[in-house]
Amino acid sequence: MAVTGPDNSALVGYVLSLGDDSLVAAQRLAEWIAASPQLEEDVAVGNIALDLLGQARSLLTYAGSLEDPPRTEDDLAYFRDERDFRSVHLVERANGDFGVTMARLLFLSSYHYELYARLQRSADETLAAIAAKAVKEVDYHRDHATMWVLRLGDGTELSHARMQAAVDAEWPYVEELFGNEHLDPALVESGVAVDPAELRGPWREYVAGVLAEATLTLPDVPPAVTGGRRGVHDEQMGYLLAEMQHLARSHPGATW
Amino acid sequence: MYGNDFTAPDEGSREPAEDRLAEFERLLETEGRVEPRDVMPDGYRKTLIRQIAQHAHSEIIGMQPEGNWISRAPSLRRKAILMAKVQDEAGHGLYLYAAAETLGADRGELLDMLHSGRQKYSSIFNYPTLTWADMGAIGWLVDGAAIVNQVPLCRCSYGPYARAMVRVCKEESFHQRQGFEILHTLSHGTEAQKAMAQDAVDRWWWPSLMMFGPTDDASPNSAQSMAWGIKRFSNDELRQRFVDMTVPQAEVLGLTLPDPDLRWNEERGSYDFGEIDFTELFEVIKGNGPCNKQRLAHRVRAHEDGAWVREAADAYAAKQARRTSEVA
Ligand SMILES: [Fe+2]
Ligand SMILES: [Fe+2]
Numbered sequence: 001m002a003v004t005g006p007d008n009s010a011l012v013g014y015v016l017s018l019g020d021d022s023l024v025a026a027q028r029l030a031e032w033i034a035a036s037p038q039l040e041e042d043v044a045v046g047n048i049a050l051d052l053l054g055q056a057r058s059l060l061t062y063a064g065s066l067e068d069p070p071r072t073e074d075d076l077a078y079f080r081d082e083r084d085f086r087s088v089h090l091v092e093r094a095n096g097d098f099g100v101t102m103a104r105l106l107f108l109s110s111y112h113y114e115l116y117a118r119l120q121r122s123a124d125e126t127l128a129a130i131a132a133k134a135v136k137e138v139d140y141h142r143d144h145a146t147m148w149v150l151r152l153g154d155g156t157e158l159s160h161a162r163m164q165a166a167v168d169a170e171w172p173y174v175e176e177l178f179g180n181e182h183l184d185p186a187l188v189e190s191g192v193a194v195d196p197a198e199l200r201g202p203w204r205e206y207v208a209g210v211l212a213e214a215t216l217t218l219p220d221v222p223p224a225v226t227g228g229r230r231g232v233h234d235e236q237m238g239y240l241l242a243e244m245q246h247l248a249r250s251h252p253g254a255t256w
Numbered sequence: 257m258y259g260n261d262f263t264a265p266d267e268g269s270r271e272p273a274e275d276r277l278a279e280f281e282r283l284l285e286t287e288g289r290v291e292p293r294d295v296m297p298d299g300y301r302k303t304l305i306r307q308i309a310q311h312a313h314s315e316i317i318g319m320q321p322e323g324n325w326i327s328r329a330p331s332l333r334r335k336a337i338l339m340a341k342v343q344d345e346a347g348h349g350l351y352l353y354a355a356a357e358t359l360g361a362d363r364g365e366l367l368d369m370l371h372s373g374r375q376k377y378s379s380i381f382n383y384p385t386l387t388w389a390d391m392g393a394i395g396w397l398v399d400g401a402a403i404v405n406q407v408p409l410c411r412c413s414y415g416p417y418a419r420a421m422v423r424v425c426k427e428e429s430f431h432q433r434q435g436f437e438i439l440h441t442l443s444h445g446t447e448a449q450k451a452m453a454q455d456a457v458d459r460w461w462w463p464s465l466m467m468f469g470p471t472d473d474a475s476p477n478s479a480q481s482m483a484w485g486i487k488r489f490s491n492d493e494l495r496q497r498f499v500d501m502t503v504p505q506a507e508v509l510g511l512t513l514p515d516p517d518l519r520w521n522e523e524r525g526s527y528d529f530g531e532i533d534f535t536e537l538f539e540v541i542k543g544n545g546p547c548n549k550q551r552l553a554h555r556v557r558a559h560e561d562g563a564w565v566r567e568a569a570d571a572y573a574a575k576q577a578r579r580t581s582e583v584a
Binding site: 023027030031033034035036037038039040041042043046047049050053054056057060073074077078097098099150151152154155156158159162243244246247248251253254255256 | 316319320323326327328329330331332333334335336339340342343346347349350353388438441442445446448449554557558559561562563564565566567568569570571572573575
């Protein structure tokens with residue numbers, strides 16, 4: 001790996017941004033287990049959350065292994081403070097109704113699909129292997145979200161209105177996925193990282209197709225001001241982390 | 257109750273003619289399997305529907321006490337294992353509702369009966385999960401007791417129920433091992449972790465013993481269920497089997513079971529244990545347990561909040577069907 005000399009911080013930051021998106025998305029999605037509209041969906045949402053958690057674990061483990069001294073996945077998940085997390089606002093805000101969750105999942109999984117389809121050819125072998133496994137998983141996530149957006153968008157009058165409202169509310173948080181200011185251009189040039197800006201076009205093509213088929217209107221709203229990649233999060237992120245980290249932090253050094 | 261039903265069966269209404277029941281009797285005698293299309297007594301069908309539904313309800317209500325710790329699991333590995341476990345329980349619910357539907361029941365109607373309190377679920381899930389160690393104690397003791405109840409059901413006379421139980425039991429034994437492993441890690445960890453493990457076992461031991469139902473002399477339905485090949489062993493036999501299996505495991509864990517009368521009885525080749533105070537169990541069954549209202553309210557809320565989603569799915573499916581037929 002050409003880009004990772006003695007200073008790995010650019011690569012570590014990139015891998016953390018990928019891992020944190022998945023970790024935080026899994027944490028939010030898991031809130032639906034035992035609370036979803038039907039039993040089949042408890043199983044499906046559980047599957048997706050498990051996939052995302054699995055991806056997060058591989059990515060955090062890898063990021064931690066590049067550090068000196070190395071850190072474990074749990075060090076990174078449980079003992080980093082909010083400002084050190086690199087996740088986007090799309091995944092971290094508190095859940096709304098099921099339509100909101102499916103809008104987010106459609107947006108996230110379509111982005112993940114384009115991302116991992118390219119990252120499986122990364123010059124970094126570990127990232128390539130993680131991506132090759134993940135792309136199959138997020139393909140299923142995208143199918144699942146697509147099915148629900150179609151059903152809700154083209155279902156009843158009420159579901160159509162709710163699904164449109166969900167798409168409108170989440171749309172401003174999409175642009176942050178394609179930001180690349182946090183990324184060292186050298187990582188892209190050396191073929192290690194995928195430039196997120198490159199994903200915007202194919203992402204939009206897929207999502208616009210789904211929304212049209214679902215009889216939904218493509219929103220025309222400006223992006224929200226965000227800063228997840230710099231560790232500037234939504235206020236709800238603090239509560240998510242407080243809940244997730246509390247037990248581990250109450251017993252520093254303990255094994256579970 | 258979680259594979260061990262002990263409420264009164266409804267009286268049968270329309271019995272098939274006696275000669276048509278001869279085949280059913282023959283199946284029972286030869287330990288054959290009754291299948292959905294076979295003739296069966298109305299009481300048999302009703303008893304099974306109620307027991308399977310109650311079992312299914314227990315699986316899905318049981319997702320709540322453990323789901324309660326997914327967001328707080330203390331390591332990512334434990335979080336993944338717990339998520340997968342709760343998801344398994346949803347799967348168990350699905351198999352069991354499907355088994356009940358082979359008897360002519362409807363999942364939606366069974367859920368309505370759960371939501372309105374006309375059908376019950378296992379009382380064990382009306383206790384709160386207060387610490388992480390409860391994830392260990394539930395896996396080890398509650399899944400452990402469920403296995404003891406359910407393994408004989410794999411030979412239940414009703415085919416679809418028996419086959420569902422084979423799948424369920426395989427997964428429950430994973431859960432039991434995972435629970436044991438959580439407690440083992442805690443009891444070999446820090447002082448605080450060990451205390452957490454002991455506290456959880458103290459709280460879950462007696463409710464787990466009560467999962468087998470009242471003592472045999474106070475269990476009026478068992479005879480009929482035994483004759484029908486739905487039940488194979490009495491409540492007390494199963495409870496004893498559970499105690500005998502669990503005590504040596506507690507020793508490996510280095511944890512104490514909260515019963516001063518617990519001791520090996522050489523003559524019986526079994527452990528003697530103290531008298532169970534069923535007053536609490538009956539209070540919990542009546543609805544006065546620590547979490548009864550909360551568990552049911554959560555279930556009803558999820559169902560009601562999801563109504564618009566299910567309606568949309570139905571409406572979309574109907575539109576799609578119309579589109580397909582228009583094209584054709
Ligand atoms: Fe289960
Ligand atoms: Fe289980």
